[in-house]
């Protein structure tokens with residue numbers, strides 16, 4: 001887990017796609033809009049935003065929507081996952097998303113960005129969720 005010294009153009013490109021999705025977030029309860037972009041092995045990009053519900057626990061996070069879109073469209077592996085939050089510090093995925101990332105994006109590079117892409121953390125599934133629950137390795 002490290003802050004990037006320089007945020008290169010490729011990262012800016014994918015974070016911009018995540019930011020476009022972030023604008024579509026449906027977050028009337030938290031007013032906390034998040035966007036994500038998952039890059040599949042095919043190099044196709046799947047974006048997501050958080051979608052909330054009056055029954056709060058039915059809300060879904062941006063990164064899970066992006067990952068579920070990718071898998072449901074036939075991607076078998078995710079190369080990279082970009083997540084952009086609304087604040088001045090990089091977004092920190094919730095515990096549920098960390099488990100889903102561990103399942104579906106285990107070998108991905110993961111980028112966590114603040115709202116204007118000036119602070120970007122590079123990390124991976126095992127740093128986000130040490131000793132994650134795993135049935136694959138049995």
Ligand SMILES: O=c1ccn([C@H]2C[C@H](O)[C@@H](CO)O2)c(=O)[nH]1
Nearest residue numbers: 030032034050061062092093094
């Ligand atoms: O990494 C995160 C963290 C939070 N949220 C959403 C969930 C909820 O809709 C709102 C406030 O927690 O932000 C995400 O989509 N991704």
Ligand SMILES: [Zn+2]
Nearest residue numbers: 061093094097
């Ligand atoms: Zn989450």
